[in-house]
Amino acid sequence: MIGHLFFSHDTLINSTMDGWLSLVKGPYLGKVSAGLEKAEKDKDKDKDKEKLELKIIIRFQAWDVMPLDRYRELSGALDNLDPASTFEVARLSPRIEEISQNLLNIFMGKGNPLGWLKELVAAEINQTDNSNVMFRGNSVATKAIDLYMKVVGSEFLERTIGDAVRAICNSKANCEVDPTRLTKADDVNQNWGKLLEFVTSVWVAISQSSADIPLEFHSIFWHIQATARAKFGTDNTQYTTVSGFFFLRFFCPAVLTPKLFGILNGERFIPFFSHPNLAHFNSRFQSIPMNAHDGR
Numbered sequence: 001m002i003g004h005l006f007f008s009h010d011t012l013i014n015s016t017m018d019g020w021l022s023l024v025k026g027p028y029l030g031k032v033s034a035g036l037e038k039a040e041k042d043k044d045k046d047k048d049k050e051k052l053e054l055k056i057i058i059r060f061q062a063w064d065v066m067p068l069d070r071y072r073e074l075s076g077a078l079d080n081l082d083p084a085s086t087f088e089v090a091r092l093s094p095r096i097e098e099i100s101q102n103l104l105n106i107f108m109g110k111g112n113p114l115g116w117l118k119e120l121v122a123a124e125i126n127q128t129d130n131s132n133v134m135f136r137g138n139s140v141a142t143k144a145i146d147l148y149m150k151v152v153g154s155e156f157l158e159r160t161i162g163d164a165v166r167a168i169c170n171s172k173a174n175c176e177v178d179p180t181r182l183t184k185a186d187d188v189n190q191n192w193g194k195l196l197e198f199v200t201s202v203w204v205a206i207s208q209s210s211a212d213i214p215l216e217f218h219s220i221f222w223h224i225q226a227t228a229r230a231k232f233g234t235d236n237t238q239y240t241t242v243s244g245f246f247f248l249r250f251f252c253p254a255v256l257t258p259k260l261f262g263i264l265n266g267e268r269f270i271p272f273f274s275h276p277n278l279a280h281f282n283s284r285f286q287s288i289p290m291n292a293h294d295g296r
Contacts, residue, residue, distance in 0.1 A: 016059040078106060081116075083123030090140035100143035108151075114216065117145060118223045125227045131237040134228070135244055142249070145220065149250050152216045154262055157254055160209040164201045165258050171198075206251060221246070 086103065090096050107116040120141035128134045135142050174186065175195040182188060221242045229238045254261040 016057070018057045020053045020055055075110075078103075079110075083119050086120065086140055087123070096138060096140060097143050097147075100140050101147055103140070104144050104147050104151075113148060114219055117141075117148060117220055120144060121220070121224055122227050125224075125231050128231075131228070131232045131235070134237070134241055145245060146249050148220075149217065149245070150261065152214050153250065156209070156212060156214050156217075157250075157261060158263060159212060161202050161205050161251065161254065162263050164205045165255055165263050167201070168198050169258065169264065202251075202255065217246075 090099050093099055103116070104113060107113045124139060124141045125134060171194075173194045175191050175198065176182060176186060177188060177191050177195060179188070182191075224241050224245070225238045228241050232238075254263060258264045
C-alpha cells in the first residue's frame with residue numbers, strides 16, 4: 001500500500017480543492033489528512049524522513065436528480081426555445097456562464113448543439129447595428145461558443161500548440177521590453193528577439209494546422225462568416241468575427257492559462273508564469289488577428 005489521503009466531506013461540498021499535498025514517508029510510505037485550507041501532515045511521523053508531494057484536484061458538487069419523466073415538459077420546451085427567449089433568460093440572471101454551460105450540455109445531450117449555436121449567432125448578429133462591437137461582450141452566444149470550442153477543440157489545441165506553449169513555460173528567458181521595467185543589466189534587443197521567437201513558434205504551429213481544424217469549428221465559423229456578410233456586406237467583418245473567436249477566445253486564453261485548457265497538467269513550478277513575459281507574449285499575439293501594429 002502506497003498511502004492514504006483523508007478528506008472531510010463537509011469541507012468539499014460545492015467547493016474545489018486544487019493543490020499539492022505533502023506526504024510523509026512512514027510504514028506504508030505516506031498518510032495525509034487534508035482540508036480546503038491546508039493539508040495537515042501526520043504529526044506522529046519523523047520530520048526528518050523523506051517528504052513526497054501529490055497533486056490533488058477535487059471538486060465536489062451535490063445535485064438532486066429527479067426521474068426522467070419529471071423533465072419531459074422542460075425538455076419539450078427547450079426543443080422550441082427561440083434565441084430571444086434564451087437571451088431574455090440570460091439577461092435576467094447574473095450567472096450567464098452557468099446558464100450557457102447548462103444549455104450547451106442539454107443540447108449536446110440532445111445531439112444538436114450546432115443547430116442551437118447557429119440560431120444564437122444569427123440572432124446576435126441581426127440585433128447588432130455596429131459591426132465593430134459584434135461578439136465583443138459576454139453574451140450567452142459568445143459564452144456558449146467559447147465553451148463548445150473548448151470541448152470539441154481540446155485535442156486539436158494540444159496537437160497544435162501544446163509543445164510550443166510548454167517550451168515557453170519552461171523557458172527562463174527574459175522577455176521584458178517595457179522601458180520602465182528594464183534594469184541596467186537587461187538587453188532590450190535580446191529580450192525583443194526572444195519574445196518574437198516565442199510568438200513566431202506559436203503562430204507557425206497555428207498556421208500549419210488548417211487541415212486539422214475540427215469539423216465543428218468549420219461549421220460554426222462558416223455560419224458566422226455567412227451571416228455577418230449578409231448583414232454587413234463584404235468588409236473585414238466577416239473575417240474579424242471568425243478570427244476573434246479562433247484567436248482571441250480560443251488560442252489566446254489557452255496560451256494565457258494553459259493549465260485550464262489541459263496543456264499543463266500538474267507542473268509544480270513554471271518560471272515563465274512567475275514573470276510578466278506571459279502578458280508581453282499575449283499582447284503581441286492578440287494583435288495578429290486584429291491586423292494591429294505597434295511599430296515592432
